[in-house]
Amino acid sequence: MNSKTKQAEQLIERLYTQAKQISPALFQEWAMEEASKIVAFDSGIWGDGVGATKIHSLFLYKQSPEMVDNYGKLLMSGLADELTIHIINNLGTAVAQQDFYSDWHSTEWYQRHCKQFSMEHSCAMAFYKPKLQLFTSVAYYRADPARPFTEEDKRLKEIIDPHLRESYELCLLFNLYKDNNDIANSWEQQSIALTDDEGYIYYCNENFIQYLQTSDIARNAVIHPNLWKKFKNQRQLSIDQTHISLTRIENNQWLISLQPIDNTRQLTDTEQLIAEDLATGMSYKEIARERNRSVSTIKNQAYTIYKKLQIKGKDELTQVIKPKEAG
CATH class of the missing domain: 3.30.450.80 (Transcription factor LuxR-like, autoinducer-binding domain)
Incomplete structure (x- = not known):
């Protein structure tokens, strides 16, 4: 050498x-x-x-x-x-x-x-x-x-x-950690990106990359201009079941954090139990028999569940509700 x-x-x-x-x-x-x-x-x-x-x-x-x-x-x-x-x-x-x-x-x-x-x-x-x-x-x-x-x-x-470049990314993240302990302690569990003042993404973690692959908020590491303008004006938006917040870190640097909207919190205890039964694969008739209710009542409750969860029906339920464990 x-x-x-x-x-x-x-x-x-x-x-x-x-x-x-x-x-x-x-x-x-x-x-x-x-x-x-x-x-x-x-x-x-x-x-x-x-x-x-x-x-x-x-x-x-x-x-x-x-x-x-x-x-x-x-x-x-x-x-x-x-x-x-x-x-x-x-x-x-x-x-x-x-x-x-x-x-x-x-x-x-x-x-x-x-x-x-x-x-x-x-x-x-x-x-x-x-x-x-x-x-x-x-x-x-x-x-x-x-x-x-x-x-x-x-x-x-x-x-x-x-x-x-790699060390510069570390510098960006470390300086973010210093002033944001919550982010530092759960960086890999969150969906976070750093951008400049024009919405160009400098760095993001793996979770954010996965979100970009299924969302159209950005293209080629750039937040869409009209959407970026809304972000900067409102600082918080909800798009496609995702809550997006924007925080200024420095004069030309912003933190974008994503949080899935948990609509299951809107369910009553009874609706939560019925949703779990439906996610398990039980029919309306089976649930009605188990709960000593009419089939029409269970169907009405299911309709309310789908509406609160903003889904179309049973086929999408397992994406937001964990099926009830057997036994």
């Missing part, structure tokens, strides 16, 4: 340690600064997006804010040069300009979007989380035209970058 590889592995350990000690707002700056000491880059961008090339959140490391109005807007609009597309088509592989362009500095893209920001050489890599459909891209830039990124630089980047 050479010294640079050892430094990269030591940085990975520190990423996960530091993630529990500083805020998300400071973590990305610190992480990029530490990575620059190993790969030696002058500036960089860290973008999160959805689908293919479209970036929705862009962190600038030692870059001019004007860069967002130029190159950044291209990324956020979904436009990309051939190099970016090549990076996306080779997820997990670091790509430098000289790998793709024979004369990068003569290209129109460089002249129009990179030269003014001293992006003389770049080395970028992207990775993708299929379940969440979240795309992350990290690019390093050098300002010296005579210092292109080497194969060794790319190798080190491939060691470090996947852990930038």
Whole structure:
């Protein structure tokens, strides 16, 4: 193991340690600064997006804010040069300009979007989380035209970058835990997601992912705009038997939590017992005989049960009522 590889592995350990000690707002700056000491880059961008090339959140490391109005807007609009597309088509592989362009500095893209920001050489890599459909891209830039990124630089980047995103997620969660003990103690049992101010999902647990697979509140890790507007105005909504609440964590960060609506609480004790009998598979006639009631009475009570539970009939009952155990 050479010294640079050892430094990269030591940085990975520190990423996960530091993630529990500083805020998300400071973590990305610190992480990029530490990575620059190993790969030696002058500036960089860290973008999160959805689908293919479209970036929705862009962190600038030692870059001019004007860069967002130029190159950044291209990324956020979904436009990309051939190099970016090549990076996306080779997820997990670091790509430098000289790998793709024979004369990068003569290209129109460089002249129009990179030269003014001293992006003389770049080395970028992207990775993708299929379940969440979240795309992350990290690019390093050098300002010296005579210092292109080497194969060794790319190798080190491939060691470090996947852990930038993973440790950042840990930082988000840990800072959430610090101020929300109830969430910290039952994170895996709840359905929770973190979003930015525009409704783009940064992170969510497995339960929330499962909810997204059966719900249409979001597409490609983005809450539908009209629905997001309602969330921010009302902070609480009920959709498809699910109670959804929204809580502001920081200026640009929100917590979405899901809670199934338990309509069984509306049932009387008698209705609960009849519902359990029906869920077990008993007929109206059998229940009527057991309870010394008429069949029409049991049918009327069953109708009331279905209405309270917002289901169509016996076929859906077992989805919300646990059948009575034998004996």
